[in-house]
Amino acid sequence: MPQAWSGKRERQYEHIKDAQEDRGASTKRAKEIAARTVNKNRAQSGESREASPSSLNDKSPQERGGERSGNxxxxxxxxxxxxxxxxxxxxxxxxxxxxxxxxxxxxxx
Structure with a gap:
């Protein structure tokens, strides 16, 4: 986890990672999903220095609920x-x- 993350974001990361592993994702994939989710949330709430337009203008990962997850x-x-x-x-x-x-x-x- 990057040092720029707050305690809240670190807890969020761990929660998402654990949930993904419980669903059967590999550890590597679970870490990737968790990091992407946390980084997008940080961008949308103005906590990051740089953010892509898609991160700022799109739905949050929680709202999206896996709409584009490949299923x-x-x-x-x-x-x-x-x-x-x-x-x-x-x-x-x-x-x-x-x-x-x-x-x-x-x-x-």
């Missing part, structure tokens, strides 16, 4: 990349040139 349950369903990876697993020919809609059709969605 395909966001407002637009799975992303084109997620569909592409599924098509790759199923060995669908011509997948690299397909649009999201075409991939959905090819996968039977």
């Amino acid at each position: 395909g349950k966001g407002p637009g369903g799975p992303t084109r990349d997620q569909l592409y990876n599924e098509a790759k697993k199923r060995n669908i020919d011509g997948r690299s040139k397909m649009t999201k809609k075409e991939l959905e059709r090819a996968l039977g969605r």
Whole structure:
């Protein structure tokens, strides 16, 4: 944990990391998710020196609730990349040139 984090942010980091590990994430992945969440919260509350526009203007990780976490349950369903990876697993020919809609059709969605 960086020294710039307050005690509150360190506790938040540990809580998120432990929760991710309880859900089955590897230690490395749990640390990454926790650090990204804490850093985004710090940026949104003005605690960091620099912040990307997406960190400042987007929903907080808590509000987002995993919408874009790779599970395909966001407002637009799975992303084109997620569909592409599924098509790759199923060995669908011509997948690299397909649009999201075409991939959905090819996968039977």
